[in-house]
Amino acid sequence: MAGRERMGSMDAAWLQMEEPANLMMITAVLWFDGPLDRERLRTVVHERLVERHPRFRQRVVPGALGAPHWEDATDFDLDAHLSTLRVPATGGRAALEAVVGDWMGVPLERSRPLWHLHLVKGSPRGDVLLARLHHCMADGIALARVLLSLTDPVEDAARTHSRARDEEGPKALPADAARTSSRTRDREAVSRSNAESLSAPGWMRLARGARAAFRKGVELVQEPILAGDLVREGARGAAALGKLLVLPPDPRSPLRGPLGTRKVAAWSEPVSLARVKALGQTLGGTVNDVLLTAVTGALRRYLASLGAPLEDLHALVPVNLRPLDEPVPRSLGNRFGVVFLRLPVHLEDPRRRLREVAKRMEALKRSPEAVVTSGALELLGRTPAALERVVVDVMGTKASLVATNVPGPRQPVSLAGARLDGLTFWVPQAGHVGLGVSLFSYAGQVTLGVASDASRVPEPGALVAAFLDELEALATVAP
16 A cells, blocks of 8 residues: 555544544453463564554545655555563562553554554463554444454364364464354345345445344344444434434533543453353343443442442443444544443343343444434534534533443454453543543453543543442342
């Protein structure tokens, strides 16, 4: 990809949102059961990131009238994007969380391609890979899949799935072990859908494409992910936009307020998805309902510990609009919207809280909000940065946190010879939202990650502990 290429308008929107106290970086932490060989890691990164996706070797430059462009970095040096850090072996999880939080507040070097990988040595349980990537490169689900393309199935998983891969024809990216198989009739259905949608208005094309893509991956509904099933017909788009514009600001709470440059992070030990699923079956909810109910209860416990009012809060939830069963395009890019999920913090009884979460989620599934906000982000990317910040900040007052819920591989994978034990992942908190909560599933387990501005939630580990307590509380509720 020689010369310059104009940045897509939605990608430009995320570039323009960045401020010193609110960096638009996607952060991932992957931990392994042993040491990672740096040279093997370097080779894999070169082959599967740098060579496969041009954005990893391009820098951002201003274009005519300030419109940003992508430009090949002729002086690209892979070693400048792959550094080694060390944490004291005696520091445990706290030392690792401190390192991650510190780097969350450090902007990426604008004169280089906007990504960096830190190989963290010294953790007693194994090496850790900290990835920082700018949101203007791609959305969170796309970048999660790209990072997981660095991995390979472990030997037992490779044997289990070798016959299925042979039957499917050409090998998929390693990250796609997380997806259900694609069948010929599904590919033809999507092709027909794409052809039919060319003459439709933009937001209707997005709605149809998301519905068609999600019909192919019905099995993914069983994973804890908020994806294309939240997209319905776009005919109600105008009403949805009006609803978003008149949505009142979230109530005042310790979660909202001015942000600083210091960030903090914490994450849980992995939780069994089978256990979460069993809770849902007992109480009458999906895996996703149980996890979101536990997050809501954790927020309630945390606010109660500070003597804050226990009022409902909105979570901004990114919704994928890209087909989940197709490879991430070489050019990456953003293809997602957001919905505002009102969390029933005011409800004390866990069972009632779960029913209310399920009810509100069901309402969102019939809403075109994700497509509407996707279109709004496209438009904002074409406006001056100052105007965009005003609009984003106004929308940011209507939520108290960003919540992401992403599926990873269902089978164990390895990277550079080391088995992946677990991972967590955060998208940036746009609109001066100071709290991000992430749920990431992998190999039958799910991990909660909390990232926050230190002036809003100085001890994110307290929310992690409250989340685990809420799961225990749900286990004691009679069906």
